[in-house]
Amino acid sequence: MAKTANTARSTGSPKSANGTAGVKGPASYFPSIEKKYGRPVAEWKELIRTSPLTRHMELVTWLKTEHGLGHGHANALVAHTLAEAAGK
Template identity: 80%
Template sequence: MFDASVRPGETDEHESLTSADRMEPKNMTTPPKGNPASYFPSIETKYGRPVQDWIDLINASPLTKHMELVGWLKTEHGLGHGHANALVAHTLAGRK
């Protein structure tokens, strides 16, 4: 990588990094894909309700489609998209 502020004979602090190290920073709080339950601790912390309350609420809803339920949790209950999506995915998977 070229850095105009580096004088001849000096090394750029990024020279020793591999190309993988220079990629976008890894978000260590992002749960692994395919595991909605990994969001549960942060959901309980942020919204102050046990996950089972949210699951019961989803199961009591007359809505049945994934994105309808996600939208409902977001608009009526103030959840963020990722949290609502994780709760709905987990709940609907349990119905199968």
């Protein structure tokens, strides 16, 4: 009988894969964004807020093309920033 990989995630750990305790959603990417790109998240969010662009995917594409962010990181920053602006 062949063995199969167990793909279930453990829920017993208090830390996520990036080492942040209890942080979920887009913010869970923030430590790796700061480490990889060398700029604080507050700076990225200010760039998003002051951009003339307003649509989610326009902002994601802009961060990817003009600032070299990966799609997941750009998406997390935009999602979090727009949700804050909407009061969510």
